[in-house]
Amino acid sequence: MSSPTVSGDFTVVFKTPLSSTQSKLLDMLEDATEQLMLYKDFDASFHVCERGLESLAHEEEEDVRGELKAGFCIVGIQALAELNRWPGVLSWVRQHYGHQEDIPAKILQMCILLYAKVGEPAAVKEATQVWLRNPSNRGLQGFRTVAELYLLHVLLPLELTDQARELVVGDLGCATFTEEQQQTARDIIEQEEREKKARDVTRDCSLRPENASTQGSLLHKVEALLRLTCRRLTSASGFFPFHKLILAALILYMLLLRLDPVLPSSFVWISKLHQLLRQMWNIMTAPYYRARKD
Structure with a gap:
């Protein structure tokens, strides 16, 4: 490195x-x-x-x-x-200033940029938050710059968009940023939220083939089990009413899959269940010689 x-x-x-x-x-x-x-x-x-x-x-x-x-x-x-030796920078600065809210603005700005550069913005998040909340720091010349760096290099990289919006539109943001700066910051936050949603969709798509493979394997196993159950119960159809047979198959299917009909992922399962139930109906209502052939 x-x-x-x-x-x-x-x-x-x-x-x-x-x-x-x-x-x-x-x-x-x-x-x-x-x-x-x-x-x-x-x-x-x-x-x-x-x-x-x-x-x-x-x-x-x-x-x-x-x-x-x-x-x-x-x-x-x-x-x-x-x-x-950047991991020890913030603790070294605290050692010489005692309290993190007493750190000069230009030194805190350097710490934010340093930890952002090495990809560890979370390391400086708490110290910057405490510093910004200290009323005695609000009149300092570099206060606005610290707030801007905190927004751009700490909150947004950590995907803390709610905290970023609160920083901009809250009392602190209203007292620190102009209306134009607030609007620019809101636009940046909204853009970050759109990009985050796009990243989430991409990540879900990358995982979908594996999930589809797993679901397909389970579907084949359940289908085989239902077909076996159908054959076993066909011979006993004279002793069990047909509607109870259908209900038993449905309960078995739902228990094995814990199916939620509301989810889009359930459509394939429901369609397959419908096909199997139609096959069972044809077997149960067909003449004896057709049922034996199936």
Whole structure:
């Protein structure tokens, strides 16, 4: 399996002069970026990010710490993806942010794209759902992008069209998307539902030959059993009324097949039963010499 890569903006811009400690941390971030982008030493890049995140514990300025932390996490995510260690990305991010609803929007966007790329959107579903439901995140700049990625790369690939529609037309969607965006999202959801129905029909058709073969085998066995029963009971027709004989054959047929006359698949069985009952009628009502020949 090739290493999954994700792109992200890990440029960190500060509006105020940096202290010596902050400059050192920024140098570490640049070193991690060079190891990742220039030298392709993904393991070294990740370990630099780890050391940088540990050093951030002593940083007091909240804004500086937040920017540097996001930068180290973005580079670290890319390094883990290149190392094919993507299953541990989300847990690693949670480890440094504590609560999943506190993950920055741009980092959560990267996680969604990464897990979608490797075909595991379910791994990030719960974390994204919790993040979107947190009222403090609704005013963030990247909130709408997270909601869009969640819809397109998590809910729809998982065929959760009901949840996708609720996301779009619910209170969250009305507060997040414009009317035009909502309509576009509804069109996408409806298209996905049509494609899902088409896939279901294709899957049923692919299974039909095997089912038809099984039904045909069972039909031959039941037909043979009924013919044998017919021959045995023909000799005793003088002792059993004919209508009871027909009723017994019908009950036997229904019990063996548990036939539901409403189902389209039952038409073949009902037709075959009708033919057999007509044969039994001809045998029972025909002259003796014809019954013996049959």
